[in-house]
Amino acid sequence: MNHISIVWDVLFTGKAVTEKGSTDIMLMSMSEHIQFPIDEVMNWNTLHKGQKVSRAGYTSGLRFILDVTNLDILEISKLERLAISFEHKLSNLSSVSLAEKLHIPLNPQAKIRFPELGRIMLCVKFTDGLGYSNAKQIRNAIGTQTKETKDGLDPTGIGKGSSGNRFNDEFRSILSDANWFRRFPSNFGAPQGLLPKAASGGCYDLSYDLRKGVRNLTDSSEGIWWSKLDPDELTLSPSLIVDPSELNLSGFDPSNFHHLKEKKSTELVDGSLKIEMAQTADDSLINDLKYNFDRIKRGRRIRKQIGVSHGLAHGNEKFVISNYVIRPWFAEEFINCLAFFLMTRKPKYWRNGQSELCIVQPFSLELIEALKEAE
Numbered sequence: 001m002n003h004i005s006i007v008w009d010v011l012f013t014g015k016a017v018t019e020k021g022s023t024d025i026m027l028m029s030m031s032e033h034i035q036f037p038i039d040e041v042m043n044w045n046t047l048h049k050g051q052k053v054s055r056a057g058y059t060s061g062l063r064f065i066l067d068v069t070n071l072d073i074l075e076i077s078k079l080e081r082l083a084i085s086f087e088h089k090l091s092n093l094s095s096v097s098l099a100e101k102l103h104i105p106l107n108p109q110a111k112i113r114f115p116e117l118g119r120i121m122l123c124v125k126f127t128d129g130l131g132y133s134n135a136k137q138i139r140n141a142i143g144t145q146t147k148e149t150k151d152g153l154d155p156t157g158i159g160k161g162s163s164g165n166r167f168n169d170e171f172r173s174i175l176s177d178a179n180w181f182r183r184f185p186s187n188f189g190a191p192q193g194l195l196p197k198a199a200s201g202g203c204y205d206l207s208y209d210l211r212k213g214v215r216n217l218t219d220s221s222e223g224i225w226w227s228k229l230d231p232d233e234l235t236l237s238p239s240l241i242v243d244p245s246e247l248n249l250s251g252f253d254p255s256n257f258h259h260l261k262e263k264k265s266t267e268l269v270d271g272s273l274k275i276e277m278a279q280t281a282d283d284s285l286i287n288d289l290k291y292n293f294d295r296i297k298r299g300r301r302i303r304k305q306i307g308v309s310h311g312l313a314h315g316n317e318k319f320v321i322s323n324y325v326i327r328p329w330f331a332e333e334f335i336n337c338l339a340f341f342l343m344t345r346k347p348k349y350w351r352n353g354q355s356e357l358c359i360v361q362p363f364s365l366e367l368i369e370a371l372k373e374a375e
Helices: 014-018 022-034 073-084 108-113 135-152 169-174 211-220 262-279 283-296 317-344 365-373
Strands: 003-012 040-046 058-067 091-101 117-125 175-185 201-209 240-242 304-306 356-362
Touching: 003 014, 003 022, 003 073, 014 022, 014 058, 022 058, 022 073, 073 091, 073 365, 091 365, 108 317, 117 317, 135 201, 169 175, 169 211, 169 317, 211 317, 240 317, 262 283, 262 317, 283 317, 304 317, 317 356
Parallel strands: none
Antiparallel strands: 003 058, 003 091, 040 058, 040 175, 091 356, 117 201, 117 356, 175 201, 240 304
16 A cells, blocks of 8 residues: 655744744644644754754744545545645745655556656654663763754765765765755644654655656667667567666666665675664564665666557657666666665664655645555
């Protein structure tokens, strides 16, 4: 079953961003307005121009995650209209998107319909010092996990504590426009009715665009992975073979991605499993992690035959190969790379096996219907 959520964003007015108590007021106003179980709350965290990433920042808005997996299309539509109608003197904008939690690796249907451009959320849950027995070490871990995550979770970040150097230039060029969120459980029904001071995790919402990589691989692979149809060979059932087994010199070839650099990735996996053993000593969980690592790192380069069922005809080879071979394969390795990053980057601070990758798209009934049909 596809896990589908409504992402409801409410951005604050300029005054509300810096005014004490605005977040609490908006939190309660939004929850009273929506009258629907809230799966998770995030706060938009922004910095003044010139400040460093590790600074605490300001809450410039709230994001509610509403699980609508088990609702029908009419119920989801009604909920969307209700969220859009929200108005408050402290808010500038109320908007709604749809999020699909991805299976890792992507299943065949998800690969085929994976959008070439959009937004993606990289979400992690904090360990809260799990694995440490010393009280001082636990306090230090809890005290630094938000800063470590704000600095290290963005794959495009460059500089001390950042993660961009784990990816080549081509991979980083796919991602842009990173927005930072702190994550909170939906437990503000407590007596105080407010969010806890400490976050339970962090999230970056980024734009992505696969088109340049898909186009580059399609163009550069001609004559290496595939050849155009013979114009002198007239047939009602043309077909050609696409064989990507030979490595491509392009930086967009997934063989150049973070998770498929064999020696380094093996070291990262071993380190992550070692930390998990110290944290939980759960053999079943560790075996599951090993299995998931093996699936992510397999780097499949499958030889495929393309024919008339894909729309193949003389002159449209590039379109068909791009759409049915390169794009789904590239999307799969793009997501595998990000999943591997979440599983190995900071296992002392991020609970392994509890990270999430979600595609965020504009709300539409057509998209809901497509996601429901794909279940």
